[in-house]
Amino acid sequence: MTQDWLFDFGNTRLKCAPLGADGGVGDVRAFAPSEIDSLPSGGVAYLASVAGEDARVRLLDALTGRFRRIAIARTTATFDGLRIAYANPRKLGVDRFLAMIGARDAWPALVVGVGTGLTIDLVDAGGLHRGGRIAPSPTLMREMLHARATQLAPIGGTYAEFANDTEDALVSGCDGAAVALIERSATEATRLLGSAPTLLLHGGGADALHAHLPDARVRSTLVLEGLARWAHMEAAA
Template identity: 40%
Template structure:
């Protein structure tokens, strides 16, 4: 049985791959705090782990911490993936392929594997990302910007007498809290709309828009034509684990 880990800036999510079947695991928020306590709580009863694959966007020190814990608990090194130029039917647009976050690469690979077409994948986590794909699996580039939540934190941390507690979406806010919340959502929606329009010109097709990530719920009502997809990074990890031609994951340190 293989343990698949999606290690983000604020959450760690995992699943199991056994006999080709992806099985649900769990998720916890770590907030960049030490991983030891939550890992002992969450994984104390795990048995039969033969390999550990990790999609990580965190600092090397956190990866080292996870690798040390995996060695102690399972007697294995964790295998950390980095984005290649091409794998899993996906071609990376970046001139320096490893500069593309592995979470974005795996999510796009899983989405393309499930539904090859012209599409824009919008991921909403700590950051908001938007990536354009054509039906042949070619990545045409993407955006990274603060998520609405991070935008609001920036406003609240940099201004006096501004609070967003209890704020809600409004097309024409008449309250400071609503104005902060709505402003962050307007900014995200504007970026998505402009990028989708640019993708349509590049791809010569109207792309499907697919939302994923923990912050997608907030944007979904404002993008009624967008589709939803879940666990794309873990699904991409499963594809990688099952593909003998995929690059070999590397152990820390790099």
């Protein structure tokens, strides 16, 4: 039987995984946008993309030659028990939408994506999205600082609460800002819901922040998990 695949295309990398017969996510592969000639082939390509238009078109061209059909996931007002807070569903990134769906087994949940941006979304036990936040991720903060002041290194350093070296101060400040925003969101979510939601981290920068958020759980494939649920329902429609 021809294999169907899941594709999560972000601003900096492409992740893909085979869609399991049970609707789960198989082994994940990661590609740089320049490596699309190495993509797998199969039956249906289920795609979630927040990449820029030019990059998305290049990926679609590559997938068209490798797959029988391409199904593109889009944000909708309701799906699989989730009801989003946005009045205009098109304004909510499909990665955030799918991550909340992927977290269905953990609702109520505070879903934190750490990629190019830092996204935070709260879903209550009944599947109601209570809204969220968007900020630069620690990686983007470092890159933005370096772009304005080239003497500030975009990478490197060791986290410390009070650093005594510039590189250490940079990583401590940028990671610390993200951690503080997540902790503030968790506190406010607990106040709003009356109990603490499950804190879930996903995305390429999740592991670095997890060291400072011991109560969090890392679910690195959360978007692909949500896409797998979306694919299962799309195939059954």
